[in-house]
Amino acid sequence: MKIRDIAIRAGRSLRQAKARTLLTSLAIGVGAFTIVLSLAVGAGGRTYVSNIISSNTNIHEIIVQPKQDKINGAAKPQKYTDDAVIDYGAGYTMKLLKQSDLDKISKISGVKSITPDYIVTAKYITGINNEKYRVGVTTILEGLKLEFEAGSKDGVENGGIIISDRYVSVLGYKNATDMIGKNIQIAVEKGSDSPLNPETKLFEFKVVGVTKKSAMAIMPSNGVQLAPSEMEKLFNYNQGGTSLANSYPDVVVITDDNVNSKDIKNIINDMGYDAQTAEDLMSFIFQFINVLQGILIGFGALAVLTSVFGIINTQYISVLERTQQIGLMKALGMRRRDIGRLFKLEAAWIGLLGGSIGAGLAVIGGMIANPHISKWLGIGNISLIIFEPLSVTIVIIGLVIVSVTSGILPARKAAKLDPIEALRTE
């Protein structure tokens, strides 16, 4: 008997028991729905995160921190070393990097530049209307991709400043474009002065760019950003003469384009520092997504496992109900192998039906929900649910295989049936 004829007969006998076929395949459908949706959410999540990572980081960027003492907050008093430290009391200290550490790191071949993370506490920012506002001042990072409302990064090295669009109206400007080229001042206190009445100096900068909140930004810059050289000036005024002068909690190392930043990272680690590439810092998000996806797929797999018993049960009952039909087919010379195939193909149809229904509903549901989810999370028109045709196809094929496997035992029972017994009526 030809496979095509067997497949047609298999499909026909399923149509003759519509309700049973549908209910059996629905169990598989639940599994298909869950698995397809979790794969889509995982794919969407990973794409979203890798977009964030590539927008926020530079593959040539390494963040270096001093290796902190393992035993922190020890009951025993600690021996003095000439390390730069911040002492929080109670034995808790945080080590800082010193200029000598920076010199050592910059000597490593493959290191292009090294930018300390200058900590500057600004007093306020003020502009055309002389209103004073608090503001966070950070160093502009080479790898960070910014989205501009107006202007650009150009000219930031020569006394320029990049400012968040949140400050446009409060500082008295009509709009972002209006602010470009205008001078604003940042007030910084002299750290070495008496904290009771410190000297305050106004640093003036020219606005070169106004940033807007980006869907891809992991830490939206809502303050101002300066070039490292400008930051250094502010830092020296702010921290010069204090115990924190020339010491930094971390530095950003940029490697040459032709080297693998992971190799440099290992070298720096071997020197006794704590170095991480930007990717390392982001990878926990991937792990989180993978675990979440794994749990969802687990639920799907559980549904599939349940449906396996459903298929076995349905097909066993079908064999019992159709003993005379099987007996007749055998009497007419149908081979055991073909009888087995008939029942396995019925199981395959059930799997295909259930898999397609479940996957179809998942795709339709996902496409309807996607814009709402993106809107709700405020990430613009970025998709968090991405259906990959290949993985949907693989899920359906996989479920067909699972169904056929479940159908093996009942099919074997049918193939082994004794036609004489099956056709006995008296």
Added chain:
Amino acid sequence: MIEVKHITKTYGKKDSVFVALSDISFVIPDGASVAILGKSGSGKSTLMHTMSGLDHPETGEVIIDGQNILALSQKEIDKFRSHKMSFIFQSFFVQAKETCYDNVSLPLEIAGVAPSRRRSKIEAALTAVELIDKKKSKARTLSGGQKQRLAVARAIVNSPQILFADEPTGNLDSVTGAVVEDLLFNYNKQNKITLIVVTHDPDLANRCDIQIHIKDGKIESIEGLK
């Protein structure tokens, strides 16, 4: 020519052995109509199953066209049955949920006949049993007599060489039974195929060329052989 040689078939184990067929031998010439007669439980169906290779006796041979079919492999005997034999049963065994067309199509599909060559054969068989107008009807809508005529169509569609009929009229009234009998004997005469009818109805048996009487698994007498 069908030669049955020393067939013995037993059921049960050692202490409770039941001999269903005991040293059965006879010869049937090609194109003959044969009645296997006997009371219920005498072993008629068992003999028919053995002659068609469905059942396997302990000893003996069934030689058809010079070949002992009991010595064939399962695959070969299946192929032999699908091409050369067909069956009609007392309880019809038509598939109630399938159309008449699909019921008749089954033996052709099993024998691997190409789809393009099936239609004309199926329609010819349905025409022969006067069910062509029921082609698309589900078999469950048919009366008992029509169901058995459908079974006849299914039995003749692949032009068998031997047609086995086990109590073909047992579930029918005399009028509808006579129609089915006529169909079988006409087909036997026109196509010169061997017709083997298992029955306990003497009138049906008398229409056959040969009558083999069975009693308690043994041949009591054979009539009609020249």
